[in-house]
Amino acid sequence: MKPLNWKEDFRGALTGWYRAEKRDLPWRRTRNPYHIWISEVMLQQTRVDTVIPYYARFTERFSDMKELAYAPEEELMKMWEGLGYYSRARNLQSAVREAYETYGEVPADPEKFGKLKGVGPYTEGAVMSIAYGIPAPAVDGNVMRVLSRVLLIDEDIAKPKTRRIFEEAVMELIDKDDPSSFNQGLMELGAVVCTPRRPKCLLCPVRELCGAYHEGREEELPVKSKKKKQQSFPHIVIAVHDGEGRWLMEQRPEDGLLAGMWQFPTAETADPEEAVRIVSERHGLTVGPIDEAVRFRHVFTHRIWEVTAYTASVPDGGTPEGRSGWFRPEELDTLTLPNPTKKVRSALGI
Structure with missing residues (x-):
């Protein structure tokens, strides 16, 4: 009382x-x-x-x-x-x-x-x-x-x-x-x-x-129902570099998760061959062969990315299509990079 x-x-x-x-x-x-x-x-x-x-x-x-x-x-x-x-x-x-x-x-x-x-x-x-x-x-x-x-x-x-x-x-x-x-x-x-x-x-x-x-109920309260289990989604990242040591970066759409940020070319798939095809078509380049570099999980609020990152070389470079471009390692610091991209960058020592 x-x-x-x-x-x-x-x-x-x-x-x-x-x-x-x-x-x-x-x-x-x-x-x-x-x-x-x-x-x-x-x-x-x-x-x-x-x-x-x-x-x-x-x-x-x-x-x-x-x-x-x-x-x-x-x-x-x-x-x-x-x-x-x-x-x-x-x-x-x-x-x-x-x-x-x-x-x-x-x-x-x-x-x-x-x-x-x-x-x-x-x-x-x-x-x-x-x-x-x-x-x-x-x-x-x-x-x-x-x-x-x-x-x-x-x-x-x-x-x-x-x-x-x-x-x-x-x-x-x-x-x-x-x-x-x-x-x-x-x-x-x-x-x-x-x-x-x-x-x-x-x-x-x-x-x-x-x-x-x-x-004696301090451990019981507050009442809070459990959140729905986060869904996991596979993502393949292909870090593409050219003969001049530049890296291909693409800008994400203006809406949705990580809107407008820059990343290494990424495909929502678990199949490396499909990822190569998607990235090649998206940027108008011939990408491959690929070498695995790192695997990790990145947890967002409502979803989990299961990331496998590869590297690939396009010696002749070329002009990529879409919202993308070639960047030297020091130029990457001028871009807004999401944390999954930073993890890949760190693993590659770029």
């Missing part, structure tokens, strides 16, 4: 703990809404330690909205290279451009901000509360884990409709005077104390108000 004024106690304990114990992260040293927006997009499905150097480089290069809004896409993607989920970068640029052209700034209005391309409920709530102090729910996995334990919520957090329950819970509890510290406190608590496994309950500032702690 929670005390009568438990919500006030919860707010005070959480925000006080956050102000005293929060990690010193670069995006927490600014109130610039644009920079906070960048950090929130980068942090989606990406570890904090990974994001820190990207955030520093990105905000230095694209220091204001105009810089990012009109940056060449190739430069944008090169700056994002290695962070993954590349559609985030394109959507961010599109939304920043729309905000800059329409409002001249990041609008301090949840409805206007939330209508920008790629701005979902979490990003909307995070930026509005952190940058502008507007009470708004910012519900991510950390927040759902914390509140499912505190409030004994048994709903499956993997179901999209469940998010609404947690958004309503946040708005019941949020500190109207300091929504920034409250929302970030929930996120921080989930990241460093109320972890998925073996939560550090003895270090938790709100354990006395936590239903799961008192009932």
Whole structure:
């Protein structure tokens, strides 16, 4: 049984703990809404330690909205290279451009901000509360884990409709005077104390108000149904070089997985002969014979690539057809390369 004024106690304990114990992260040293927006997009499905150097480089290069809004896409993607989920970068640029052209700034209005391309409920709530102090729910996995334990919520957090329950819970509890510290406190608590496994309950500032702690259910919650098993797809990569030491690179389509990025010629097949035929026809070159170089698995969010990479020589070179070209090893650094391509490049010592 929670005390009568438990919500006030919860707010005070959480925000006080956050102000005293929060990690010193670069995006927490600014109130610039644009920079906070960048950090929130980068942090989606990406570890904090990974994001820190990207955030520093990105905000230095694209220091204001105009810089990012009109940056060449190739430069944008090169700056994002290695962070993954590349559609985030394109959507961010599109939304920043729309905000800059329409409002001249990041609008301090949840409805206007939330209508920008790629701005979902979490990003909307995070930026509005952190940058502008507007009470708004910012519900991510950390927040759902914390509140499912505190409030004994048994709903499956993997179901999209469940998010609404947690958004309503946040708005019941949020500190109207300091929504920034409250929302970030929930996120921080989930990241460093109320972890998925073996939560550090003895270090938790709100354990006395936590239903799961008192009932010994902290390991049971949250309820989360298992994801569908990822499908595996065979991919054959043929790293083709000419007599001048140049390598054939092709650009992926503008839509879909790894859109617009550059790779060694790749065919979605397990048959090497078929791959040679596909690559030869695609680029108008006679490719072969091939030598196996490396095998590996690359795991994406929803699929797995089973990659076998070969090398092949086209001594006379020629002019490749389609979205492709010959590049010297040092020129590959100017291209935006996905991680599977980087793995092949590393294996070949290019």
